[in-house]
Amino acid sequence: MKQCCGGAVDEFRFYEAQKIELPASLQEFIDQWKDKPGNLIMILHRVQEEYGYVPRQIAMKVAKELDQPLAKIYGVITFYHLFRLTKAGKHTIKVCIGTACYLKGADMIIEEIQELLGIHVGETTDDGRFSLEGVRCLGCCGLAPVVMIDNDVYGEVDKANLADILGKYSE
Numbered sequence: 078m079k080q081c082c083g084g085a086v087d088e089f090r091f092y093e094a095q096k097i098e099l100p101a102s103l104q105e106f107i108d109q110w111k112d113k114p115g116n117l118i119m120i121l122h123r124v125q126e127e128y129g130y131v132p133r134q135i136a137m138k139v140a141k142e143l144d145q146p147l148a149k150i151y152g153v154i155t156f157y158h159l160f161r162l163t164k165a166g167k168h169t170i171k172v173c174i175g176t177a178c179y180l181k182g183a184d185m186i187i188e189e190i191q192e193l194l195g196i197h198v199g200e201t202t203d204d205g206r207f208s209l210e211g212v213r214c215l216g217c218c219g220l221a222p223v224v225m226i227d228n229d230v231y232g233e234v235d236k237a238n239l240a241d242i243l244g245k246y247s248e
């Protein structure tokens with residue numbers, strides 16, 4: 078009998094993930110942290126350092142290694158803004174969603190960027206050019222709302238100027 082539900086597909090991937098051989102230094106790190114408190118955050122940081130994001134197959138492998146449900150791993154990944162679920166783009170756009178920026182319309186800035194690029198926060202454009210992140214306070218609240226692209230900081234950003242700003246990174 079054929080199984081076609083998402084659960085069965087995930088189960089198959091979960092099974093496949095067990096066969097993945099991790100880089101030796103990562104496996105060693107997991108073995109070291111396996112039984113220590115706070116291990117999940119430490120291991121996810123190490124995974125992100127290795128791959129630049131947390132690939133689903135590796136999240137499954139970590140779940141197996143720690144004997145934890147995959148939902149718990151994803152609960153931690155999505156709760157903290159530090160973890161990425163997709164590979165970072167060539168340029169990283171960080172929109173500050175700290176209080177000062179939020180009060181000055183950071184949510185509208187995010188909406189406009191999502192519209193312009195066709196991605197959501199935490200995603201990367203198909204061409205790999207941009208990834209979009211929401212971050213807590215970039216340390217220049219007097220310039221709210223603030224957007225940072227790579228190492229460039231843009232203050233008092235108006236959503237009408239976003240297309241021009243992004244255009245600078247399009248070549």
Ligand code: FES
Pocket residue numbers: 173174175176177178179213214215216217218219221223
């Ligand atoms: S709240 Fe946005 S820079 Fe501080």
